Amino acid sequence: MTDTVIVAENCWDGTAGGLLGRREVLVRDGRIHQIGARVRRPTGANVLDLGDAVLLPGLIDCHVHLAKAQSAAQEAMAAVPVLRTLLDHGFTTVRDLGGQSPGHAMVAVRDAVASGDVAGPRMFVAPRMISARGGHGDDTGYGSCCERGALADGVDEIVRTVREQARDGADWIKFAGTGGMINKLDRPQHVGYGEREMAALVAAARDRGLPTAVHAFTDESVRRALRAGVTTIEHAQLCSDATLAEIAASGRPVVPTLYVCHRHLERLDDDDFWTGKPPGARELVARNADDLRAGMTRIGRSALTLAFGTDAGMFDHAESWREFPTMVRSGVAPLRALRAATTVAAELLGRPDLGRIEAGATADLIAVPGDPFADVEVLGEVCFVMKEGRVHRRPK
Numbered sequence: 001m002t003d004t005v006i007v008a009e010n011c012w013d014g015t016a017g018g019l020l021g022r023r024e025v026l027v028r029d030g031r032i033h034q035i036g037a038r039v040r041r042p043t044g045a046n047v048l049d050l051g052d053a054v055l056l057p058g059l060i061d062c063h064v065h066l067a068k069a070q071s072a073a074q075e076a077m078a079a080v081p082v083l084r085t086l087l088d089h090g091f092t093t094v095r096d097l098g099g100q101s102p103g104h105a106m107v108a109v110r111d112a113v114a115s116g117d118v119a120g121p122r123m124f125v126a127p128r129m130i131s132a133r134g135g136h137g138d139d140t141g142y143g144s145c146c147e148r149g150a151l152a153d154g155v156d157e158i159v160r161t162v163r164e165q166a167r168d169g170a171d172w173i174k175f176a177g178t179g180g181m182i183n184k185l186d187r188p189q190h191v192g193y194g195e196r197e198m199a200a201l202v203a204a205a206r207d208r209g210l211p212t213a214v215h216a217f218t219d220e221s222v223r224r225a226l227r228a229g230v231t232t233i234e235h236a237q238l239c240s241d242a243t244l245a246e247i248a249a250s251g252r253p254v255v256p257t258l259y260v261c262h263r264h265l266e267r268l269d270d271d272d273f274w275t276g277k278p279p280g281a282r283e284l285v286a287r288n289a290d291d292l293r294a295g296m297t298r299i300g301r302s303a304l305t306l307a308f309g310t311d312a313g314m315f316d317h318a319e320s321w322r323e324f325p326t327m328v329r330s331g332v333a334p335l336r337a338l339r340a341a342t343t344v345a346a347e348l349l350g351r352p353d354l355g356r357i358e359a360g361a362t363a364d365l366i367a368v369p370g371d372p373f374a375d376v377e378v379l380g381e382v383c384f385v386m387k388e389g390r391v392h393r394r395p396k
């Protein structure tokens with residue numbers, strides 16, 4: 001691969017407290033070889049001048065659903081254009097937290113991206129959310145839809161399901177620690193699994209070297225999951241200050257997915273928006289609306305380690321960037337939001353070579369047309385994308 005020198009009038013490297021000023025970055029063999037106010041220009045190197053744009057590390061979304069369909073083939077095909085959309089918008093890495101089909105399609109999609117057959121962000125995959133029967137992953141009650149999750153009850157069945165997902169190539173194991181607001185019997189206050197079940201699930205995953213992510217809105221489930229040793233907590237929007245403090249003290253990251261929540265709350269009076277959504281979902285969001293609004297602010301002003309995640313798939317993936325302004329409106333400083341999507345997310349994924357611009361790091365780089373610390377909305381206008389040293393989107 002030819003060397004590339006990227007020239008930008010301004011830069012943030014994923015760790016600094018603010019913009020660093022003019023930077024040049026020499027990219028070689030998919031990695032950042034050198035960064036400085038001026039770098040060496042090897043003979044034959046491509047020079048890419050980004051003008052006034054601000055250079056940033058590629059963004060990481062720790063909570064996406066690329067596609068959900070009844071069959072693995074449908075899911076895989078639906079994921080392909082979504083991957084391109086995400087990369088176009090500056091997301092160079094995503095963690096997919098579960099499709100719907102039993103085929104674990106996203107594992108194959110992940111490998112297709114890694115081999116270069118499909119363009120997209122590098123993927124980390126929890127193949128299918130493990131859920132108790134009658135829990136968040138089970139929509140079969142009253143003869144309605146389907147099993148969105150992998151249904152498992154009791155220690156033996158849960159352990160077996162974890163091992164099946166490990167065998168099929170999982171990077172992560174996700175489970176439903178609480179209900180949610182999806183079907184008519186679902187409640188975010190319901191706890192998905194007993195203490196022994198959660199402990200067995202996390203231990204079985206750990207035995208195969210796999211981290212765990214718990215979908216959990218409320219206190220009791222989060223506390224059980226923490227005691228079990230879960231790696232990340234998804235949502236947490238209905239947790240008390242005391243529970244948030246307990247999570248913060250544990251150092252475990254929370255992926256708060258604030259935009260999807262905000263989006264539902266904003267549209268409570270919009271009949272068209274709810275048409276086609278599962279029966280009961282609107283009433284559930286309405287019933288919990290005040291708590292959800294307060295919870296978003298509780299998370300914003302907390303001392304939690306926040307990792308960026310959107311739940312995109314619940315909405316159009318082109319809108320993922322809107323998590324940034326929603327975080328800021330909830331009281332998260334722009335620097336904390338940017339770190340959540342870069343260095344913090346990279347650490348969560350066990351990939352400290354991602355999310356930063358420094359010598360030796362993987363060359364995932366993007367640019368935006370203004371200062372994201374002054375106006376976080378510029379993250380919706382990504383104008384340059386490089387993944388692993390290859391230019392995906394060129395500045396105009």
Ligand SMILES: [Zn+2]
Pocket residue numbers: 063064065097311
């Ligand atoms: Zn989700």
